[in-house]
Amino acid sequence: MSSTFALPPYRPPDFEAPSLLCAPIAKHAPAPADGILPENFHATSNLPEYVQLSRGRWVLCPESRMDAAIVVHGHELRVVEPRDVRKGEPVVVGRTENGEEGILVHADGFGPPAGCSDKFQFNIRRTRESPFSRDYDSLYDLLRYERENGGVIVWVLGPAVAFDKDSRDAMVDLIRNGYCQALLAGNALATHDLEAAVFGTGLGQDIYHQRQHPLGHYNHLDVLNRARRHNSLGDAVKSMGIEDGIMASCLTQGVPVVLAGSIRDDGPLPDVTADAYESQRRMRACARRATTAIAVATQLHAIAFGNMLPSYQITPDGVRPVYFYIVDMSEFAVDKLANRGSMQATGITTNAQDFMVNVRRALVGNHD
């Protein structure tokens, strides 16, 4: 099935509006030290933001993310992590959003959210009882579109995706069929994926038959112990003769994988990044390219990646939106993401396993 999806057109701000015509040139101030911003620094949202660098020249930030600084670089802007700003770099200052200080946050570039204005209405909040058949259909169509048009689909996975056979198989199929351009996860997802390949279990429990294997709690430790003899995850997978699963498929397909270490880890596997901020850098490299992101069954990684993900990308064809889906069992996870600012996220409140299997079935076909 070919995609019928069409990107919504981007409507730039009306810079001829009186309030913008008389807006001042944006100010900047030098960073007082490495990793320190000047007073009154401006922090980016994940929305398109324009800075008036000279009279009438409003420059769109070339990328965006929440809570970054804007450094003026000649006639251009760079969006930089506060901790990566170097002493003396000119940082845009000002906290107003409507041009008063030469900074414009453009909230409705892709159209206003649809609404209904009755004083009294039901179903104002999205819960587990909200219908989402159409969200699935839209997502399927979007993913087909991305695949056909060189989009970058980033998956952010919690370990539950590897704890069930059908769910793990589904992810493998999606990777093999071109629906995954980057994969972000922690040590646990990767470890349990290898455990499934070697032993057929997740934390000692058969991922299909659900039986506990005798001494199964050793399985992931044995996997880690074997894999750690190697210098890279690729070597480990190859040497251990692993040919199926999420990690193996990413390696075969050349899909970049970022594995961020955490304080919960055993092992870790080779190629897991121990330093949290180095992990952020690698995740951000993916966020910068992402056109659609899907976070499944992981609050920590979903919120972390949500903080990094822009709401738009600048492409040769113009400005396009970035889509973000978060799949979780709990309304709390989706609400928390909104509370951290990721308002563009579409929440699908269901089990990771059902979600994965549904997406596979729609995009790759039925393996039942």
Place this chain on the structure above:
Amino acid sequence: MSSTFALPPYRPPDFEAPSLLCAPIAKHAPAPADGILPENFHATSNLPEYVQLSRGRWVLCPESRMDAAIVVHGHELRVVEPRDVRKGEPVVVGRTENGEEGILVHADGFGPPAGCSDKFQFNIRRTRESPFSRDYDSLYDLLRYERENGGVIVWVLGPAVAFDKDSRDAMVDLIRNGYCQALLAGNALATHDLEAAVFGTGLGQDIYHQRQHPLGHYNHLDVLNRARRHNSLGDAVKSMGIEDGIMASCLTQGVPVVLAGSIRDDGPLPDVTADAYESQRRMRACARRATTAIAVATQLHAIAFGNMLPSYQITPDGVRPVYFYIVDMSEFAVDKLANRGSMQATGITTNAQDFMVNVRRALVGNHD
């Protein structure tokens, strides 16, 4: 401690506004049969609603609730359950809300909700991580005010309130100290309260020591079997020699109790209402008088009572708001209530036991 609470003043609509000055007289149509409304009937919200019965005479509905009909009764209005409308009664028709058909829904009589207009902000949704110390303090002050000023505090309780010793004791203290003017619950709350009085258990588990009693699953059956020999709950409690607990305290203090039967019930106890719609009638009799309602750990009863509860009462002193608190472990319960229209509800996302103990401690003092 005396209450420092002050009711917010009610601001009636500005009937001199041009849009209302030219509003038509409201229309009505006869009910075509008992329990059947005419086409285009108007359904009430829980907000103050005015109907223009004659030129310039806007009559405030004397009570309100969600999804009721308005029957014109001479120069007055009656708010009636659709199923209780009799054939031929004149029912107000029209579905607009701003006077276009002589009906005005007055959403901001107690002031607009406080807001903040940044384009970008955090914490837009209330979750388990939202601060609620002040909600407690406000609630304590409100309850003191109600007690001192003849308010009507209605408690709507799930069985969990009786499953823990401290929580059950807390409710008893609140009843004995004048903080409960009506109690709504199901057969389970009452049964487990009596089980606690007779056996010290809830479903066989000691409500303090948490131990399972041997054959404890018989406890509630034995309680029911003994109580059912009597014609009323009062007789049963007296004959069984029960002097402590929620039911006994209500009986001693003359607090009316409405026990609505459900399909989950064993027994039931005497005085449990079997007919769901008769239960509604009795609950509504409480809703009509309520000035503050608190629903604890019961989705079914909270949503049912939320549907019945007006957002205001007309008192000799004027129009005052009705307060509604819902205490539940799940954001879903509060969201669901909002999705059913009870937007005035303040959600406190915590465990029933902690909530009950806190309220007791603040209002009655510390029994630790």
Place this chain on the structure above:
Amino acid sequence: MSSTFALPPYRPPDFEAPSLLCAPIAKHAPAPADGILPENFHATSNLPEYVQLSRGRWVLCPESRMDAAIVVHGHELRVVEPRDVRKGEPVVVGRTENGEEGILVHADGFGPPAGCSDKFQFNIRRTRESPFSRDYDSLYDLLRYERENGGVIVWVLGPAVAFDKDSRDAMVDLIRNGYCQALLAGNALATHDLEAAVFGTGLGQDIYHQRQHPLGHYNHLDVLNRARRHNSLGDAVKSMGIEDGIMASCLTQGVPVVLAGSIRDDGPLPDVTADAYESQRRMRACARRATTAIAVATQLHAIAFGNMLPSYQITPDGVRPVYFYIVDMSEFAVDKLANRGSMQATGITTNAQDFMVNVRRALVGNHD
């Protein structure tokens, strides 16, 4: 696909075991009044229970449910609701379970639960992260078996099943294809199913496009108002020209429907039972015949029906197990059911919509 499912054989107790050979004849005592049991009455579990009525004659209760009484009826047993026992009827007394009083609760007739005996193991509790692909596969196979062998599949549905187009369509397909022999629900499921048929909405929200309809909060009230002009749900559906949906399909297929009224109801629709205990009787009539039951997205009805559902049925071929699945977003729902004694229930922790669509797809085929 034909079912490969095989019922596990039933292993009766070994009545030649010494402890049973010397067990006494069970005692009984007359009920002291209508609806009142004698002291020390025996209450049934949902397990097979045997009563020794005369030396060596152990009679299996012909049906079972939690917390019922056993009345001796000549040489047979009747399992009766406590409230339905009549004065003077001989009620079995005794609370031991291993024959000490002539009563034997037979917990492992269908084999012991599989286990693993490491001192240390992971994954001892079932959560949203437990794999359930195999539960689905087993369920599909079981449902095919039931359909091919005259089983009785009872569905117990919460309103969420009707709030989403694909989920509602799925239920319709299952009914039409012989996978539903009885349907239990409340007024809300039926009302929103009719609302979907008439308006395409659930509580005013489009069940596919998710948009709020203007004045959509009137939709279910209009549906109720129209339907209530008729004396039965069947007449209402026919007169309103409704041909699709869950209710219409049940009527067409002759599937019995039990709609239990609750205190949350608007309306209600014709054929909704107002009396909670009359609703129980009707639900129990279904429980008595059920061979597999599936409760979806409804805690109240799931727990109520779980209390009524036996763990076995006596068929012409012998004793067979009764299967019970509960589908809910919350571990709490499944745990609560276990806490109320329904230990045979298999919990599937996911969204109702995904569950329904999966079952339809596996059994009826793909309509995407």
Place this chain on the structure above:
Amino acid sequence: MSSTFALPPYRPPDFEAPSLLCAPIAKHAPAPADGILPENFHATSNLPEYVQLSRGRWVLCPESRMDAAIVVHGHELRVVEPRDVRKGEPVVVGRTENGEEGILVHADGFGPPAGCSDKFQFNIRRTRESPFSRDYDSLYDLLRYERENGGVIVWVLGPAVAFDKDSRDAMVDLIRNGYCQALLAGNALATHDLEAAVFGTGLGQDIYHQRQHPLGHYNHLDVLNRARRHNSLGDAVKSMGIEDGIMASCLTQGVPVVLAGSIRDDGPLPDVTADAYESQRRMRACARRATTAIAVATQLHAIAFGNMLPSYQITPDGVRPVYFYIVDMSEFAVDKLANRGSMQATGITTNAQDFMVNVRRALVGNHD
């Protein structure tokens, strides 16, 4: 109030039992490389484990944690992280638990868990409806005992503890009154604690009045930017003139703080550990000393710390249990911890704010 708590006596294994008398000496094998264990390595549980090093000499592991290796060090044992084992070190091998290979896992040193053996019972699983008044009382008594007897109470806190004024004040009081010997958290808890000190907000929302501050989403960024000018958290707090709050109290009281960085962090603050495995080392240094641990509102840290925490400590007086409480809104968090092996954890299913305020009130007195 003085503590009435008494530690349960430790019952060592009966090494004269025949099965142990004939048990072999445990084997060991050299680690083949740094951070790599030999085949068939033994992994510790968090239970007391004994290794027979020479005939009749069973040595208790001097500490324990889940999934560590045991290195033989002369006549003693060392429990070592697998990744910290050096090439050639002798690692105990064998996976049986009852002495078959000279290794004994001693599961019931502090007595068997209390039980009840009815075939049928209610309330077998702990949920939000389980009573916990006694858990509170036991915890209060335990904490008094620890304070009076030189115990080591470790708190593991999620950011929610700092998002509410009363909750934050409660933690401060507990620190100041000797009820906290170590504090483990992430960058977020510390940042929002400082935000509360400087601005009175958490993520821009007033921690008491709940109002969003205008531009409040800058508050934590400004706090981070100021604090990052300093080389240590202590310098930052002092220079910023912060005298109240959790961080300031720890610094004043000399309570060690471990702040583990994560991929979700802004900043980070000085003294936050970027490397996940270095964070583990620091957390483990606390785990090794802990006699009671309390994890509040943080799944990631609770599971991480639960993996490190032994179930016992060897003190000059003998072997004593280590207590672990986990406070969370979700049964899932507690279940997940059990699924990862921390079976000794007592779950309290409630809101962090209520929990903190309760503990403060019981131990320090009422500040209302």
